[in-house]
Amino acid sequence: MSYKTVLVHVDETSRSNLRVKVAADIATFANAHLIGTAVTGVSRFIYQDGNISASDPNLTIHLNFLRERAEKAIVGFNKTIEEFDLSSHESTIANDEAGGGIGLQARYSDLVVLGQTNPDEPSPSVLPDFPEYIVMNSGRPVLIIPYAGDFATVAKRPLISWDASRESTRAVTDAIPLLKRADLVQVAIFNSKASPDAHGEQPGADIALFLARHGVKVEVSVHKTSTDIGNALLSLSHDLDSDMIVMGGYGHSRLREMIMGGVTRTILESMTIPVLMSH
DSSP states (O other): OOOOEEEEEOOSSTTHHHHHHHHHHHHHHHTOEEEEEEEOSSOGGGGGGGOSOTTOHHHHHHHHHHHHHHHHHHHHHHHHGGGSOOSEEEEEEESSOHHHHHHHHHTTOSEEEEEOOOTTSOBTTBOTTHHHHHHHHSOSOEEEEOSSOOOSOSSSSEEEEOOOOHHHHHHHHHHHHHHTTOSOEEEEEEOGGGSHHHHOSSTTHHHHHHHHTTTOOEEEEEEOOSSOHHHHHHHHHHHTTOSEEEEEOOEEEETTEEEEOHHHHHHHHHOSSOEEEEO
């Protein structure tokens, strides 16, 4: 498996430039096509069946404002990627809200890069549950960049949260192009005795062998914790000096509301390094 199309969500927030740099770096080493997409933030359904009335000047002004924001974000994207030796790239504006616009385009991409929701920097074009929605509905791996912190490297020392579930398996498989590039991959297993049938007599041995066959240099560690596994995972990533977490995304949607699992919710709210999630 390799990444041939990398999609990054761009906007006018202060962290958009960092997201673009991370996505461009991945696209460069993977020799992949990079797509930078901004969204207007208005559902595409409002444009259908003549729902927009030219006689409503207030609506027109608001739509023009949102379009101008998206256009400025694309200008920033095109300026940032000038420093990268990309094989090919493009920029687009989606007349849609973020979940619909990015979610649809994600299905034709190998990797999606977007930002963690920053409660102190709300956006008129992005709903607060945007990362959760894309993880749960796009069918693609999603690399989420925290809204705080600087990252000298991404995916050089990744930490895999392994619980032998379908979601965790999907995340590890989706991350292989990045894991093969890493200097060292750490696999962490928490409370393995809670699922002895899944882990076997030697927890982590099977996933380590699987990754080794892909040329990944891997180490396994087994941990027992009585506290929240999400916080234990974040603490371990700090102790190991990890620069990315790979994990399954757990939850379901109820209409548009995302109901996330406890560990997933903790990581989405409190991440300190980039996180690759798959559902």
